[in-house]
Amino acid sequence: MPLPDSPTVRRAPWRDKWNVIIFGHHTFYGRLFDVILLALILLSVLTVLLESVASIRAVYGTPLRIAEWTLTALFTLEYVARLATATDARRYARSFFGVVDFLAVGPIYLSFIFGLTHSFSVLRSLRLLRVFRILKLTQFLGEAAAMRAALVASARKITVFLVAVGTIVIIVGAAMYQIEGEANGFTSIPAAMYWAVVTVTTVGYGDISPKTVPGRILASLLMIIGYGIIAVPTGIVTFEFARTAGASRLASLTCTQCGLAQHDSDALYCKRCGHSLSGNRQAG
Secondary structure (H helix, E strand, O other): OOOOOOOOOOOOOOHHHHHHHHHHOOOOOHHHHHHHHHHHHHHHHHHHHOOOOOHHHHHHHHHHHHHHHHHHHHHHHHHHHHHHHHHOHHHHHHHHHHHHHOOOOOOHHHHHHHHHOOOHHHHHHHHHHHHHHHHHHHHHHHHHHHHHHHHHHHHHHHHHHHHHHHHHHHHHHHHHHHHHHOHOEEEHHHHHHHHHHHHHHOOOOOOOOOOOOHHHHHHHHHHHHHHHHHHHHHHHHHHHEEEEEEHOOOOOOOOOOOOEEEEEOOOOOOOOOOOOOHHHHOOO
């Protein structure tokens, strides 16, 4: 028996009509649907955040719960509508937005059935990612691709950097454990390593601090190292991003006169021999 979304089964006209509204964003009603949906998502997240405040919950707890259940019912209807109008319901359900849409309604039902907290409903904020589709920010996809390429190119260097930082943390943590000891709060090497991580990242919680002179000297050295370390991953990613962005600005234009390649995309003449590149650009 063919499935409802099988190509051999003719779709009802209303499904195609609502598919354009629910999944599309090029039409007025499609954009209106998405804007209303985003407003409801923001309202839902706001109700969850407000209900987590004890003073607000004590006064407005009932209205907030009613609003939450009302919004959950609307999101449930929206999810069912998406399944009913999707070109391929199974593919939609397994897609990123399909899973996010399911998480938008699942947690509160679980909280009702199993008595769990429904604070996980803030996962609905993930659905705000649809704003990129609504605002048609596709012109930024090139920059996003350049950033992704820079991060991929930096992965090995950053991995080596993290290994080096981890080694420093282990060595300094072990040394601090020997210097300060349990009497000064460094109850174990892992606890001393935690202090080293907090110190080298310049966070400085202050829950554990050295009391002896040698310990403070070592802590001072680690703080200075930490300031230098912070700039390393930033420099690595910035360099790779600049190189990637620079490469993306180069066109694959090759001078037919001297064979020099990789000219600027707006170049009119070869930078080596001065030959015109206009013919090459038209051919490309």
